[in-house]
Each structure stands twice: as C-alpha cells, then as structure tokens.
Amino acid sequence: MCKHLEKNYDPKKTEESIYKFWEENECFKPSRDESKETYTIVMPPPNITGNLHMGHALDQTMQDTMIRFKRMQGYSALWIPGTDHAAIATEAKLMEQLRTEGISKEKLGRKAFLKRAWEWKNKYGSNITKQLKKLGVSCDWSRERFTMDEGCSEAVKEFFIKLYDKGLIYRGKKIINWCPKCLTSISDSEVNFEELNGHFWYIRYKLVGEDRYVEVATTRPETIFGDVALAVNPNDDRYKDLIGKKVIVPVIGREVSIVGDNYVDMEIGTGVLKITPAHDPNDFEIGLRHNLPVIEVMNEKGCMNELSGRYCGLNRDDARKEFVKKLKEEGYISKIEELSHSVGLCYRCSAVVEPRLSTQWFVKMKELAEKALKCVKDGNIEFVPNRFSKIYYHWMENIKDWCISRQLWWGHRIPVWYCKDCNEIIVSKEEVKECRKCFSKNLKREEDTLDTWFSSGLWPFSVLGWPENTDDLRRFFPTNLLVTGYDIIFFWVAKMIFSSLEMTNKPPFKQVLIHGLVRDSQGRKMSKSLGNGIDPLEVIEQYGADALRFSLILGNSPGNDLRFYSEKVEASRNFANKIWNAARFIHMKLSEKETRKKFNLGELDSIDKWILSRLNKVIEQVTLEMEALDLGLAAQKIYDFVWDEFCDWYIEFSKISNRNSVLVYVFNSILKLLHPFMPFVTEKIWHSFNSQDYPIMVSDFPKHNSNYLSQNAEKEIEVLMSVVKMVRNLRREMNVPQSRKVEINIETTNSNIDEILSKYKNELCRLANIKELNILDKFNISGCAASVNEYAKIYMSLEGLVDIESEIEKLKKELEVSKNQLEQANKRLNNKEFLSKAPKHVVEGAKELVKNLEGKISKLNKSIMEFRI
C-alpha cells in the first residue's frame, strides 16, 4: 500500500494546514522582483456585517483562480483584501442592539454610539475574512484594508474636497428617496421597484363657484393634505378650459388652482393629476414650473404631521385607511379600483421608500459620467462578457445627480462646517475652529455621513495608499482585473470608474469580469426570506473547498447565472479524489528515486509521445481560455484530459509497461494546471512528490512546448485505442463475461496498422482481455463474431455460439450507416464550390473521412461475404 497517502482524499485533514503553510511561507505576497510585470486584483470588499454566501464563494473563487494563474505565470501578483463598513447594515445591527437594551440613539449620543460601532466592528468584522480563508483565497492579508481605516478615510476627504472645489459637489433641497425605517436618504440605485397590489381611489374635487366636480385618481389619498394644485394636460380637450380655475381640496377645504402641464398623461386615471410637491418627485418638478408652494405633511418616520389635523401621528398606512373612510363618508369617492403598480422599496430593509423633500449633498454627475463613458467606449476598460458594457452605457447616459449624504452616524462624516453667524460653508480635512469669513467661532459640523459607495468607489486606489503617492500605488495601479456580479455594476463599478478617472486620470482596472448569480436548484434567487440559501461553509465541511470551487467554475460561461447542485459538488469532490488516487498509484509504482528521473524525448515510444503531445495541446488550450477569462472552459479541458486520457488510458498503459519519468512529468504538469482551481489538494499531493521548499502555488505554470507535439504518436495511439474499444464493445455485445479471455483475429489492409498492433500487442491483449491475438490475412471465421472500423476488422472466436445470420444483419446495418456517411462526404467533395471555398484543412478532413469510410465499407463487404461462404 501507498505509504504517503490515505485511500481517499480528506479535505478536512488537509485544508487548514495547507492554508497555514502558504501563510507562513508568505506565498500570498507579490514578488519583490521589480523586473516582473504586475498583475493586480482588488477584492470587492464584503460587508463587515456579512456572512459568506454562495455569491461570495463564486466571486472569490474566480478571483483566486485568476490570481493564482497569473502568479504561476510569473507575474508579481497582488490581490488586496478588505472589508466595507456597510453603513446602513451596520447601523441597523447597532440599532437592534440598542433596542433590546431600551436605549435610543439620540440618548446615547454620537460619540458613544461610534465607540460601540467600532467595538462591534472589532468583534465581528473579521468573521467574513475568516470564512474567506476557508475557500483558500490567496490574497495578501498583510495589505488588508477597511473602508473606514485611516488611509481610506483620508482618501474620502481628499475626494470630497477635490470634487467640491471643482464645483462637482453641491448642497441642495430636493426630493430624495427616504427610507422611513432606516431613517436616512438613499440614492436612486438603492431603490428597488416591485410590482405590488394597491388601489386607485377616484376622488371628486369641487370647482370653486360652480356646481361641477373634477375627478382625480390617486394611489395615495393621504397626501391630499399636501395638495397645492391640480394639473391637466393643456392639449386635453376634456379639461383644457379648466386651466386657471380653482377647486376645493376635499375635507381640508383649501382652494387650489388648476394648472396646465405637458407632463400629465391623458391616458392615466382621469387625466387629472393632483400635485403634492413635497411627496412626489414629478409633482415637485411641476411645482417648480408653476411656482407652487410645498407643503410637507409627513415626518421622517413616515407618519403624518400636525398639518394633517386629526390624523397627526398616524403612520402612512393607517392615515390612508382613516382618511379614505372620511372621504367616503363625505361622498368624495366615486370609485375604487384594484391596481397593480410598482412601488419603490429600500434595498436594505424593503420598507416602502418615501419621496421626501430635504437638504442633502449631491455629486453633479453629467461631466463625470461623460468621461467614464468615453473611457469604456475607447476600450480602456473591457467588460467581459462585452454585452455588459451596454448596460453600463445606458446607465451612464441617463444618469442623475447622486445623493451622497446619509442621516447615519456610522460612516465617513462629511468634512463640512457651517458658520452659524454668517452661514459660510467651510470644507476642510481638519477640524475647523474659526469661520474663515467672519472669524466667528460659532461653528457647527455637518451631522451627515457619506454614502458607503462614496468610499468604495475609491477602493481600487485608496487601498494602494492614495492620496499618498506610495510605492504600491506606482507599482500596482491601475489594477488589471475586477471580478463582480452584474447586479452591482451601477452600485459600484460605475462609481469606481468615474472616481478613478477624476482623481488619478487613469481607469481603475483594465478588465471587468462579470459573473451571474448563484441560484438554488430550482433557479430561484437564494434569499433569507425564502430560506433557500446554501451555506458555502457547510458545503466545504462536507465536500471540501476544492470541490466547492471547482463546481462553481466548471462548465459555466461568463456572465450566466448558475444553479447550485450538490450533485455537481459531489462530482467535483470525486474528481479531487481521482487525482488523489492517481498520485497514490504513482507512489505505489515508483520509488522516490524513480520520480526524480528525467526523460529523453528521443528514447520514448509512441504511448509516451502521445500523452506528451496531448498534454501540450491541453496546456495551450487551457492557457488561452484562462487568458480569455473563460474559466469554465479551461476547467472542463483539464477535467476531460485528466480523467479520460491520463487516468483511463495512460495510467492503464503504465501498468503494462514502465513509463516512470513521463508519468511523473505529466502528472506534475496536471497538478500545476489544476492548482488555480483546486489549490488545496494539488498542494498536498505536490508535497508528497516534491520538497516543501517549493510550494506548487509559486511554481511555474506549464508552458506549451511544440517540440512535444507528435501527430504520428497521436495517430498510432488512436488506432490502438480504437481497436481496444472495438474488442470491448464486441465482448459486451456477445455477452462474454469479463472474466473470460477471448481469442481475437485481426485483419487489416494496411501494413502500418499491422505494425502498430503488433508493437502494442501486449497493451491490446491486457486492456481488451484477449487470450490469443492473431494478426493475419485470412482465417476460419466459422463461429466468430465480427466487428469493423476504419482501421481493422476483428473476429472473436466464440466456439459455435454465434448466429451467423444475425452477425450478417449487424454488419449490414453498419454498412448502411457507413454508406450514407460516405455519400454525404462525397457530395461535399463533388461540389466545386466546397472545394474552392472551404479552407484546406476542412477539405483534407473530408478526403480523409472518405478514405476511412471506403476502407471500412470494403472491410464490411468482405466480412459479409466471408460469413456467407
């Protein structure tokens, strides 16, 4: 038995110690060799509140596979990890904590609150990074960053001030999206629209001085308290004469005028719109156009305020119910319709977002977006797959100003001070003590913090030390690759691009590899509410990290969603075990000394030359796929080669004749090819063959060597394998038990093939369980079963058990198929246009096919004749 390796690969006994081994040997750090080209990936920072989910697992595995590949290719490869302070999510956790303790945020105070927040971060913030390590991520932990660490905070201030000085940041009173649960503004991209069932209430407004009513359809009757006008389309024949007239707001009794505005859609509802500028962004715009007042009727928690009279204090929903009741009682409602309409929800807490008028800080986007757009259009950043650039273009072309202030405490506090005496706004990195204009000391710092994405937008360069001009920044920026899901293009990718262009004049990365979502086996999004999430850590526990990684990568094309199947992980686990057992076989077969021997290409036989030739083709293909960022195809190529060719054939050959040095060489190459995908098992096996001083992780990725290509050897072994398969096939067909050895007579019409079969007679007999093999021109075929392929005709002696007629039938059927194929091929070759237009190798291929088929057909004919005699 093998003395090094146990029978089955056990990831649990391996992974932790291997990871430690890499860390101790500083394998994760980039090479200090300045002459080496760099390859840099910056990790999308997971939230400190987060737990590893399948999306992370996919994202991280892709990055790790790429960085390992590039590191082995000889780049000075750097992958920088870090975490995100996740303002809303973290603050929500703390608020929850406070709630259980019965303390309010205000009572606690900002300072104490932040102290708690940092304590929370220090306690739980590294959970996610610990989980990442279980996946085997090879990032440089010595460079780990946090979006609120000193350097990143400095970067945020620098960015804010630079944009402010350029006039790209302004403070304004606008309608923004307000989350009444998180109690903060959120940006447009943080609102998710969902189709919900609601109602259309048709409400009658009485015209002043007339006995006529105007009907308005609304979904939000509780905002009537904020009505300041009605609006109709000036082209609407039904209503245009009403423009300028006044109506009385039901229940409230306020007189408001009717205005004409092209925004109003004549098709929707009654074609009359009630205008509530404080609670609807479109109404706000119309209000501006017509100089209408703004009446806010709700507070920050989504409850009605004192302007709503007796409904004051009720939340939106209760106020709506109560007020509708009142309207009904007083006869103002003429109709109620069921209506499905889309409602904006907070992306964090799913509360219905309330459009709210408030003073916030904004980034002026137009100019920034133009540059960011041009950068991608000019090809300075490539999206993979390319179709995602369209999504990016569309977003950039229709962008609105970005609301960056948040009414939260956990985050980067906006570096702005207000003079209470002269209203001067002072933007500064340092604490401001005195107004620069009136020298008053009566200053107040801005309470709000910045949108989390404001700091993560700087991530690719802030982690490298920007705004300082550090060695790392000079050496590793711009970065090479960003890997992320398509769901985050607007949130993050776009923001990094314009931030980087504005601050560094360079794109933050050269390529963006976009992946899809990991769904459950039924294709549903994994979500907490559905409870269908699968914990990657549990999968690792059960199958190992390599198996999880491989199953996420194998056979997935870039950008496509994938379904998670434990069967697929199982298959990957089996593959890891397959490699493991191949290693055991080699250990068992070879002494340590033998594994060190080198081979001389000139002395090798065709079997060795064949596997070397195939290996080199695979190396070439895998390298190409990796460079094209198609990891799924690369993994598939390795899988197929290892299992189908190396294990099923080459190892079997090596049981029959000694093939020591090539066996070891090919296997080591396989380990290297596979290492970026399955780092743990490959490193572990590597150690069993090689000194621990040379981790596979920092070894050289195999390079394609055309000297190893051999068309002849590939052809010879193809002939050998095809005959083995034919015999095996015939045995099954004739129900010959596996244990029974058979006598086989082979007839070929080609002396080359005779030669190959004679040369590998031993292999042929062992692999097809043949007792006696005759390679002859003619023999007695009575009692034989026959099979034919393009290289040979075989007869299997079965001592009278064979029904000659059914043998003939079988051969005839085969003949029919071959004739059809020949006809097709000849048709092509007789077509002048095919000959003149098709590329040479295709024509050659067709000719070869015809030759093979003709050979096969003549053998079949002969065979049938022989049976007849």
Next chain:
RNA sequence: GGGAGCAUAGCUCAGUUGGUUAGAGCACUUGCCUUACAAGCAAGGGGUCACAGGUUCGAGUCCUGUUGUUCCCACCA
C-alpha cells in the same frame, strides 16, 4: 414603454472566428469489488439543437421574424 439573456439528452449545463458523425456531469440499462480510485472500471440507450424563414458550398453557431422564459432600466398620478 426601452433593453439584455436564455431555449441543445430525463435534469443541470458546455459547445472558441460557421467546418466531418453535437459533448459532459447527474440520472438510466448491463456487466465488473480487474491491487490507484465502487467517490471506481467497462459497455450501452437517450437529441428534428424552441418554431418559421433567410444568408452560405456548409448553420446548434450568422441575419430576420414568432413563441416561451428570466432579468435589467424607465414610468406608472
């Protein structure tokens, strides 16, 4: 309303710039505990590549349309 993806074996998916007879895993059938591996080996069944046109010597692959499906963006008073 605008845009994108997907549709290939029973299931989940691959299929490079069009090029012989369309692949894998799982599942299924049959036979093997053959000393690396039963987490395995061998053999096998199973496909009008959604539908209809078109381009081409040649289409799963390119173009147009249709259907089904998933998603994104915008708007929804």
